[in-house]
Amino acid sequence: MIGFDLVSKRYEGGHQALTDVSFHVDAGEMAFVTGHSGAGKSTLLKLLAMIERPTNGVVTLDGQKLNTVRPGDIPRIRRKLGMVFQDHRLLLDRTVFANVELPLIIGGVAPADRGRRVRAALEKVGLLSYEKQLPEALSTGEQQRVGIARAIVAKPAVLIADEPTGNLDPQLAMEIMTLFAEFQAVGTAVLVASHDLMLIKRMKKRVVVLDHGKLVADVPATEVV
Numbered sequence: 001m002i003g004f005d006l007v008s009k010r011y012e013g014g015h016q017a018l019t020d021v022s023f024h025v026d027a028g029e030m031a032f033v034t035g036h037s038g039a040g041k042s043t044l045l046k047l048l049a050m051i052e053r054p055t056n057g058v059v060t061l062d063g064q065k066l067n068t069v070r071p072g073d074i075p076r077i078r079r080k081l082g083m084v085f086q087d088h089r090l091l092l093d094r095t096v097f098a099n100v101e102l103p104l105i106i107g108g109v110a111p112a113d114r115g116r117r118v119r120a121a122l123e124k125v126g127l128l129s130y131e132k133q134l135p136e137a138l139s140t141g142e143q144q145r146v147g148i149a150r151a152i153v154a155k156p157a158v159l160i161a162d163e164p165t166g167n168l169d170p171q172l173a174m175e176i177m178t179l180f181a182e183f184q185a186v187g188t189a190v191l192v193a194s195h196d197l198m199l200i201k202r203m204k205k206r207v208v209v210l211d212h213g214k215l216v217a218d219v220p221a222t223e224v225v
């Protein structure tokens, strides 16, 4: 579902962010990407989201090689991908409902179907009763859950998250990671960048480790202790 084959990324100005990174994540599999600050975690996710392009190598999303995607096709392919960020990036002047509805509007889903799907997404993250609230009325953890509902409302094949628990206390962070694992259980491929090793160990999922842009370890879930 997600493929990196000998992927390298050099930013303009000469900084080498990734070097010959190869790994694959299957449908229904969840993996963490970890490593020190500047190791290349965000860059890896940006290549998958087509926010950046690789310098070398091939990135694949649901069987599609992203290198050859024409700019006009990017929105259609991005719909296969749900994205969650550390700073939830919600629209503060819109209700929780309207924030979660946005990907469905962009995706051309008929108005008659949108309400049911938004409520199903809010129910999955435990926020059904918050639909009429503005994001500011919610706690940080609840705002992050709205961000997750928005990411999964269009039923993406792949869910990616960049430091989704960076602003949360350990208990809330664990709840958010457990939520990601639930999407994995229903067949979504989930890739989460995090530097929180304690949390990663508790989750017992596959761990891909980057060090100065190189993949230095790929630990299967069964070997995470």
Ligand SMILES: Nc1ncnc2c1ncn2[C@@H]1O[C@H](COP(=O)(O)OP(=O)(O)OP(=O)(O)O)[C@@H](O)[C@H]1O
Residues within 6 Å of the ligand: 011, 012, 013, 015, 016, 017, 035, 036, 037, 038, 039, 040, 041, 042, 043, 044, 195
């Ligand atoms: N747009 C950019 N232009 C130039 N260099 C960049 C750019 N974005 C990232 N870099 C560099 O690429 C390297 C990898 O950065 P990246 O953000 O992918 O790391 P990271 O592991 O996500 O770090 P952090 O945990 O601090 O977010 C860093 O040295 C960074 O300075």
